[in-house]
Amino acid sequence: MDIVIDVIELMFELTDEDTDVREDENHETAEDALKKLVETLIENSALELLVDNLCRFNEKEEADRQGLFHGLGIFENIVGLNPSLSSNLVSKTNILQWLLTRIQSKVHDENRGYSAEILSIFLQNNAQNKRTLGEQNGVEILLRILSQYRRRDPVDAEETEFMDNLFTSLCSALSEASIKGLFLDAEGLDLMILMIKEKLESKSRSIKVLDYAMSGSGGAPVSEAFVDALGLKSLFTAFMGKSTKRQKTNIDLPHSEDIGHILGIVSSLLTNLGSDSTHRIRLLAKFVEGGYEKVDKLLEIRDGARKRLRNTEEEMEQEKQDLMTIEGEDAITPEVEDIFYIRRFDGGLFTLQIVDYILAWLMMEDDGIRAHSLRMLDRGNQTLQDILQTLRIYHDHIDDDDGGEATISQNVLDSLISALDSAEGS
Numbered sequence: 001m002d003i004v005i006d007v008i009e010l011m012f013e014l015t016d017e018d019t020d021v022r023e024d025e026n027h028e029t030a031e032d033a034l035k036k037l038v039e040t041l042i043e044n045s046a047l048e049l050l051v052d053n054l055c056r057f058n059e060k061e062e063a064d065r066q067g068l069f070h071g072l073g074i075f076e077n078i079v080g081l082n083p084s085l086s087s088n089l090v091s092k093t094n095i096l097q098w099l100l101t102r103i104q105s106k107v108h109d110e111n112r113g114y115s116a117e118i119l120s121i122f123l124q125n126n127a128q129n130k131r132t133l134g135e136q137n138g139v140e141i142l143l144r145i146l147s148q149y150r151r152r153d154p155v156d157a158e159e160t161e162f163m164d165n166l167f168t169s170l171c172s173a174l175s176e177a178s179i180k181g182l183f184l185d186a187e188g189l190d191l192m193i194l195m196i197k198e199k200l201e202s203k204s205r206s207i208k209v210l211d212y213a214m215s216g217s218g219g220a221p222v223s224e225a226f227v228d229a230l231g232l233k234s235l236f237t238a239f240m241g242k243s244t245k246r247q248k249t250n251i252d253l254p255h256s257e258d259i260g261h262i263l264g265i266v267s268s269l270l271t272n273l274g275s276d277s278t279h280r281i282r283l284l285a286k287f288v289e290g291g292y293e294k295v296d297k298l299l300e301i302r303d304g305a306r307k308r309l310r311n312t313e314e315e316m317e318q319e320k321q322d323l324m325t326i327e328g329e330d331a332i333t334p335e336v337e338d339i340f341y342i343r344r345f346d347g348g349l350f351t352l353q354i355v356d357y358i359l360a361w362l363m364m365e366d367d368g369i370r371a372h373s374l375r376m377l378d379r380g381n382q383t384l385q386d387i388l389q390t391l392r393i394y395h396d397h398i399d400d401d402d403g404g405e406a407t408i409s410q411n412v413l414d415s416l417i418s419a420l421d422s423a424e425g426s
Helices: 002-015 030-043 046-056 062-081 085-092 095-102 110-123 127-135 138-149 157-173 177-185 188-198 202-214 217-228 231-240 256-272 278-327 334-365 367-379 384-396 404-425
Strands: none
Touching: 002 030, 002 046, 002 062, 030 046, 030 062, 046 062, 046 085, 046 095, 062 085, 062 110, 085 095, 085 110, 085 127, 095 110, 095 127, 095 138, 110 127, 110 157, 127 138, 127 157, 127 177, 138 157, 138 177, 138 188, 157 202, 177 188, 177 217, 188 202, 188 217, 188 231, 202 217, 202 231, 202 256, 217 231, 217 256, 217 278, 231 256, 231 278, 256 278, 256 334, 278 334, 278 367, 334 367, 334 384, 334 404, 367 384, 384 404
């Protein structure tokens, strides 16, 4: 076993992208050399052999613990170089099952944390790995481990990172419709709502999970179950930042990231809940109660996003002028415009789009909300046309690579724009 450990440590060092490689007479770069090495390792089934040896480590021994750590590091190095290799690893070996077993250990240590990180890497942008996670009972395992953070926070930064990686794995997997179903079956929805109520470190992560679980056309069953589970109360308490009886003096103000995910959840609810259904009526009632206080909160967030976007656009306009002065008007290519759009998106446009999408739905479906919103918009020299303009920009920049989801989103926006245009005209 000591020879195995030495070989694994050598492989770990050789596959590290920071390894010093001298340029040879063929002027081969470090990246080329590393790719060639990895290809040769794969051809000789080195990764399968490595997985087969994972169970041989006795982690009570320091040398074995380090050997296992380096073994996990090899997976990270190789998948970092070629992400598609994670599919081969999961389909041809039992690595996923090993990782799921390792993270269930009752004692937390460095290798348990690293196993959770590797799991999250394997699930990034890989639909087949996500489906395999579901087939291997991975959703229930993740929820079972995460449930310990319902009533307590992680003890240190290392355990916090472990918890974050588990939540990240769950969020990644929930992009698959089949995982959303397993999430419901394993009572993941109820666990997330309970975590929001407890207001511990897991609260923000739970809101994020719910956002992923309800998004897309496959999120309709989760959206309906969320309303049935009385999730609206917890969601809007977090949205408004109200104090509870236990927090009379310490008001629980929502983080900006929480607000983004809460807006995502509300957006999904409006998209997914059936027209005239009791679920939808209960959602709309939340925005009417309290003198439209939640609508006012939306408009407050909207004003903040507009200010950030205005500052971003002023900076960009100056950069455009400088660029044209140096390189001429041809410097503003479509590619450059795309880069500027992404900056606008990150600089307030995303929040503005999602808020205006929510407001558009609310104004279309409730006359009281519509009248109140228009009155408040007018105070800021804004009109319904400003919301419609935001929705048109949103429509034009939906990524066609999303396939069916993109078409659904564009159709929904078309209907919203048309309905509000007609209502204003009449």
